[in-house]
Amino acid sequence: MKAKILVVDDSGLARRITRKILEELGYEVEDVSDGAQALEAYVLHHHDVVVLDLLMHGMYGGDVLNKLRELNPALPVIIATADIQRTTREAVKEAGAVAMVNKPVSKDELQEVLKVVLAGGTLWN
Amino acid sequence: MELTASQMDALTELINIGYARAAAALSELTGHRISLLVPEVEVHLIPEIAESLQKVIKGDVVSVNQIFSGPINGNALLLLDREAAMLLNQLLTDRAEKSDLDGAAREVITELGNIVLNACLGAFGNLLKVQVTFTVPSLQVESVQRVIRSITVAGTELEYALIIHTRFHVRASNVSGYLVIILGVTSLKTLIVELKKWEDRELK
Numbered sequence: 001m002k003a004k005i006l007v008v009d010d011s012g013l014a015r016r017i018t019r020k021i022l023e024e025l026g027y028e029v030e031d032v033s034d035g036a037q038a039l040e041a042y043v044l045h046h047h048d049v050v051v052l053d054l055l056m057h058g059m060y061g062g063d064v065l066n067k068l069r070e071l072n073p074a075l076p077v078i079i080a081t082a083d084i085q086r087t088t089r090e091a092v093k094e095a096g097a098v099a100m101v102n103k104p105v106s107k108d109e110l111q112e113v114l115k116v117v118l119a120g121g122t123l124w125n
Numbered sequence: 126m127e128l129t130a131s132q133m134d135a136l137t138e139l140i141n142i143g144y145a146r147a148a149a150a151l152s153e154l155t156g157h158r159i160s161l162l163v164p165e166v167e168v169h170l171i172p173e174i175a176e177s178l179q180k181v182i183k184g185d186v187v188s189v190n191q192i193f194s195g196p197i198n199g200n201a202l203l204l205l206d207r208e209a210a211m212l213l214n215q216l217l218t219d220r221a222e223k224s225d226l227d228g229a230a231r232e233v234i235t236e237l238g239n240i241v242l243n244a245c246l247g248a249f250g251n252l253l254k255v256q257v258t259f260t261v262p263s264l265q266v267e268s269v270q271r272v273i274r275s276i277t278v279a280g281t282e283l284e285y286a287l288i289i290h291t292r293f294h295v296r297a298s299n300v301s302g303y304l305v306i307i308l309g310v311t312s313l314k315t316l317i318v319e320l321k322k323w324e325d326r327e328l329k
Contacts, residue, residue: 010163011138012131017327055141055163082145087158103142104252104327 003118004045007031008038008064009053014103018051021107035059039067049117054081062095069096076117080105099123126285126313128168135320137166139252140289143245148293150244154237155216160294167288174286175270178303182206188272189238192260193246197315199308200276201246203238209300210234216295226266235264245304253319276307285313
């Protein structure tokens with residue numbers, strides 16, 4: 001069965017790029033443009049993985065991550081952000097994300113990350 | 126010249142990436158985490174921008190200006206209010222705060238502007254596959270109106286400005302900074318074409 005992935009990003013372009021990559025990799029994809037929609041979508045559809053932007057209008061991605069982890073502490077959340085600061089990486093790791101990829105996301109990186117994450121691992125090397 | 130919603134969306138995403146790279150450069154320089162806020166992007170005609178910026182930056186502004194050239198050319202500016210410039214200087218040099226920006230402080234802020242502007246426009250160049258070259262940065266401390274006037278007098282073809290309103294927090298201080306990119310109509314059209322190519326490449 002295809003894994004279901006929720007993409008959360010306020011940029012339409014970023015959503016289209018990520019969706020296209022994930023669909024090419026064979027995943028089932030739902031995308032939403034803000035944190036409130038993400039929480040609603042997750043409650044309704046219980047995705048296997050969430051790919052989450054940090055810097056969004058409305059709820060900050062870090063707050064969305066916390067809320068998602070309250071709903072399901074085992075839910076793998078991958079942060080997709082343009083923010084390349086080491087401290088951001090440490091902060092999202094601390095908050096329970098399983099990996100962080102930098103935008104613009106690449107197919108190879110996302111493929112690699114999803115392989116590990118869907119097998120129950122994390123990528124913080 | 127009106128941008129469509131789709132063009133604005135692509136431009137905002139590009140700026141978001143460039144802005145995050147600029148903040149990372151600033152974090153490296155200051156040794157402090159930079160908390161980012163969502164940048165707001167506006168496209169204005171040149172005569173409108175001084176008015177728009179004066180609403181958010183009062184009094185004299187510390188500006189670092191760099192001319193860039195290539196397929197897309199124009200001016201890139203980092204605008205900081207005096208307090209923000211003083212704070213950044215203090216963080217970069219560990220010097221006790223002085224009441225004014227002396228020569229050494231100006232040199233520090235000029236280099237900071239150089240790094241931040243290059244990080245931002247370099248990210249644009251890499252993503253759009255457009256080679257951009259920069260002139261040496263220059264620093265001015267004067268009103269927004271005078272800064273904009275001096276640029277537009279030097280480059281008569283310049284017509285549009287992308288204003289990127291940003292605020293970032295450095296060590297619990299709320300530092301406001303503004304990135305302004307001033308372009309001629311030809312460069313703005315080229316930018317839009319290159320944005321579409323970028324989008325097409327990513328979605329191919």
